[in-house]
Amino acid sequence: MSEIASLLPHRKPFLFVDEIITADTDKIVARHVFTEEEFFFPGHFPQYPVVPGVILIETMAQSGGAGLRKIGILGGTALFFLASVDKVKFRRQVRPGEDVRSEILNLRVSPKMIKQSGKAYVGDELAAEAEWMCLVSEA
Numbered sequence: 001m002s003e004i005a006s007l008l009p010h011r012k013p014f015l016f017v018d019e020i021i022t023a024d025t026d027k028i029v030a031r032h033v034f035t036e037e038e039f040f041f042p043g044h045f046p047q048y049p050v051v052p053g054v055i056l057i058e059t060m061a062q063s064g065g066a067g068l069r070k071i072g073i074l075g076g077t078a079l080f081f082l083a084s085v086d087k088v089k090f091r092r093q094v095r096p097g098e099d100v101r102s103e104i105l106n107l108r109v110s111p112k113m114i115k116q117s118g119k120a121y122v123g124d125e126l127a128a129e130a131e132w133m134c135l136v137s138e139a
Helices: 003-007 054-068
Strands: 018-024 027-035 078-090 101-108 113-122 125-138
Touching: 003 018, 018 054, 018 113, 027 054, 054 078, 054 101, 054 113, 054 125, 078 113
Parallel strands: none
Antiparallel strands: 018 027, 027 101, 078 125, 101 113, 113 125
């Protein structure tokens, strides 16, 4: 089993983290390459495929959850579910084949709730940013 599969309950086609680059109690950095085979490209602007904004938010949230699990803050059976998303801004389109780096800040983490903010980059270009809250429960 890959490291990411051990950190997240998500599986293809809804797994959007390839690697946790760094993780500590303050910040998590992860990456995902959106390949041409992603399930949404054939139907989301087929003549000009772009990653849907909601998928970029999901990518950041998955990155944050995987990072917390990697450093041992979330237990192995804990599930985390998006409860709110705020301050969302999309700055740049993400196209097939692009490598997205998520930089996540842990704003507040408790056994029942996670509040994080994140920015998604392609190279040095900011693609998206948001804050979100997840509720934590046991499987």
